[in-house]
Amino acid sequence: MQLLTGIALGSIYALLALGLCLIFGMLNVVNFAHGAFFMVGAFLGVYFLGVTGNFWFSLILTPLLTGCLGLITERFLVRPLYGRGLDYPLLLTFGLSYVLIEVMRVTFGIEGLPSITPDGLTGTVNVGIGFFPKYRLFLIAATALIILGVWFFIQKTRYGLIIKAGAADQEIVKVLGVDIAKVWLLVFGLGCAIAGLSGILASPTRSVNPEMGIPILAESFVVTVVGGMGSPVGAVVAGLLVGVVYSMTSLFFPDLAELSIFILMAVVLLIRPQGLFGKAGAMG
């Protein structure tokens, strides 16, 4: 039971880390505003759901909007900083997260919005070993679908091939006549869209307020460190692992719940500094 709760929590982590990992693997940028995009996604999602009453509609509209926000961010803010070292895009997105938090405070108030569980997904369902909230099952299924979709996109489509090639060697891809700037733009937008999507998916399970992206950013960094920087498989596995560790500790040692995942990270760092699925030289 607690395992399922952990997997539901972990699937959000996995999604977030996957978005971070896509952007990092391709652009070498750690998006410090990732938590803020997650928060924006949750706000927009709940807002659209309240206005239209249609969950599926907001599930499509929200990632589109956060994705567009990502496109604008890459084009006008991150792009001028390429070639100026790794720290600058990180610092810039950090500043951006401040702005996004305040914009949401101005728009929706500091209290946040009440989260809504969509109709049809309320209540619990018998999963054989006990009753489990329907929405969390939906959450697990939806994330699995999204992760499969991203995997399919990268492994099986032409665009995915270009992305993979670009991550491996951007010079060669440029020489082959691919407009790499466009690919980077797309990848950044996709990463932000996934962050927004995880925001709306997570919104019924947590309170929607302007600060909600802050702890989740630290936690998704833990996931990225545990999984190994730039490894999509690592992001997914570590996301689930962190979710399960969190919910197991909160069952047996509730006081240590928040700490447990950071302890997990410290242990992984001591044993395998490059993360579970990271390559040895991939940290510099």
Added chain:
Amino acid sequence: MNSLFQLIARHRVLASTLFLAIFPFIMPYEALAINILIFGLFAMGFNLLFGYMGLLSFGHAAFLGIGSYLTGIGIVHYGLGWGTAILIGVIGAAIGGLIMGFLAIRTRGIYFSMVTLALGQIIYYIFYKAESLTGGENGLRGVRVDTFNIFGVPVDFLNPMVKYYIILFFVVIAIWLISRILNSPLGAVMEAIRENEKRAAACGFDVAKTKLLVFVLSAAICGLAGSLRALHLSIVPIDSLHYLQSGQAVMMSILGGMGTFFGPFVGAAVMLYLEDVVTTFTKHWMAVIGLIFMFFVLFFPKGIWGTILSKLQIHQDSK
């Protein structure tokens, strides 16, 4: 004019001290000046690691917080004198730096930032959970120091001006220490590591040991800033440990000019002064500071002080 600046650059500790001695008279009120003094020190300690060695830590709030809490706990729960309490705060922060540094220097680049941020969150939760000692969410209250006994002479610590100069005394010691570190061979190795880590290692320097040492020194200085803050505010808010507080150190360094001696101080002064002004007409000052910060990252990466210095073409070595 230029030779004046050269003179200031050569005697940076003296110049900083003189400037800070008259600083409260150009500020609207003393509490703001004290705040700038403390956060300036915090940013300078952080800059030692980031500006001079190129390690971008997002966990330095931990050291500010450890310094504050240990000093506060010493005074509130154990009735220690201010001297012992400050010492405990600084040593505690240094030990925290040793542990965090030991784990974090195993990684490099952006990874380092992520690990320090996550480790900083551990410290946050530890202090948050230890409610009986730290007051949890409400923060630690009642860190009262009314009088300072200096060589047996009681001095009224509640007088803001007196408070400013007592805190300045500690800050000047720290500034002198930072200047000595930067002028020592260690300072040169730090900059070598920033410029090219592999080459520094090939020259025979122990890169890992240097990184750890500087991490601990930086943590201790930030811990001192924290201790002083606890005495100043007479409470320790839990926010001291929050990673947005770490972000403030980062912002102040960038705004003022990372890798310059006095830049972080300038950054702290500008940012806190702005906060003070902006909050009088809107409570959304975070958006303003965020935008200004992004503007500097994009167009003035050298920061205010760094840009001034490079306009005056003052050489790197004598900053």
